Amino acid sequence: DGGITQSPKYLFRKEGQNVTLSCEQNLNHDAMYWYRQDPGQGLRLIYYSQIVNDFQKGDIAEGYSVSREKKESFPLTVTSAQKNPTAFYLCASSIAGRAYGYTFGSGTRLTVV
Amino acid sequence: QQQVKQSPQSLIVQKGGISIINCAYENTAFDYFPWYQQFPGKGPALLIAIRPDVSEKKEGRFTISFNKSAKQFSLHIMDSQPGDSATYFCAAGGQLVFGKGTKLTVNP
Numbered sequence: 001d002g003g004i005t006q007s008p009k010y011l012f013r014k015e016g017q018n019v020t021l022s023c024e025q026n027l028n029h030d031a032m033y034w035y036r037q038d039p040g041q042g043l044r045l046i047y048y049s050q051i052v053n054d055f056q057k058g059d060i061a062e063g064y065s066v067s068r069e070k071k072e073s074f075p076l077t078v079t080s081a082q083k084n085p086t087a088f089y090l091c092a093s094s095i096a097g098r099a100y101g102y103t104f105g106s107g108t109r110l111t112v113v
Numbered sequence: 114q115q116q117v118k119q120s121p122q123s124l125i126v127q128k129g130g131i132s133i134i135n136c137a138y139e140n141t142a143f144d145y146f147p148w149y150q151q152f153p154g155k156g157p158a159l160l161i162a163i164r165p166d167v168s169e170k171k172e173g174r175f176t177i178s179f180n181k182s183a184k185q186f187s188l189h190i191m192d193s194q195p196g197d198s199a200t201y202f203c204a205a206g207g208q209l210v211f212g213k214g215t216k217l218t219v220n221p
Contacts, residue, residue, distance in 0.1 A: 006156075040122070042213035043157075043202065090156050094209075100145065102209055104156035 002027045006091050006105035012113050013078070013085065021076045021108045023091035029103070030096045032074035036060060037088040037107075046089075049074055078110060086112050117205050119212025127220050132190040134215045136203035139184065143205040146179065148188045151200045151214075160201070161188070193219045 004025045013019045025032065034046040045058030049068040063082025068074055074093075078085045091105040118137045126132050138146075147162035163170045163177040163186065170177045176189040190197055198219050203212040 004156075040213065042119075043211040048208070092156075098145075098207070102147070102159065102204075104149075104158070106156045107154070109154075 004091055004093055004103055004105035006108050008108060009106070011108055011110045013110060014113060016080045018077055018079050019110065021078070021089055021110070023074045023076065023105060024072055025093045026072060027093055027103060029093035029101070030071070031094045032068070033092040034066065034074070034076045035090040035092065037090055043090065046076065085110055117203060117210050117212045119203050119215060121215060122213070123216045125218045125220065126193050128193065128195060130193050132193045132197070132217055132219070133187060134201055134203070135185065135187045136212050137185045138205045140205070141184070143207060145206055146177070146186050147204050147209070148177065149202045149204065151202065157202055195219045195221050
């Protein structure tokens with residue numbers, strides 16, 4: 001079955017560490033997105049990519065970085081510059097950068113320890 | 114221009130009742146209005162969606178009502194069940210802009 005796989009499901013980070021969250025999709029979608037979810041804040045866009053080797057900042061990109069070397073993969077690195085990284089992170093993908101067929105992964109919960 | 118405002122933030126209904134969640138948007142160029150359902154610890158899943166050329170869409174117990182002139186749309190859940198307890202997000206786009214979510218609790 002096609003879908004989006006996020007890993008790991010839970011991740012713990014020490015202060016000052018960079019960590020990378022994985023997102024892989026086999027839906028043949030062109031566009032991929034990263035969202036951060038905090039209680040009462042809804043879904044806030046971190047980065048998005050419409051095509052391989054190209055990506056754009058979303059509303060809260062500071063302290064995060066991404067790469068898009070393959071159509072299927074869009075990893076997110078949470079850097080030490082992100083001062084409050086504890087959150088639920090969601091990856092999504094869609095057809096040709098449009099809303100139709102917008103599909104989410106199951107999320108990664110990142111906790112700073 | 115890019116905001117989607119969702120209300121209420123939380124909602125408690127009794128089993129068998131009607132749950133109503135409202136959203137308002139600003140950008141008249143938006144052409145797709147989905148609702149997503151999210152259970153704790155899971156990613157959001159598409160529940161139902163509507164395009165602006167129709168005023169209502171029904172799928173089972175779930176109905177979207179759309180008012181283009183008022184730039185508002187709402188989700189109605191008929192005969193609400195405890196299994197409907199989840200967080201619901203409206204969205205609008207193009208590239209989707211999400212509301213802040215409504216936590217629905219259906220009491221047995």
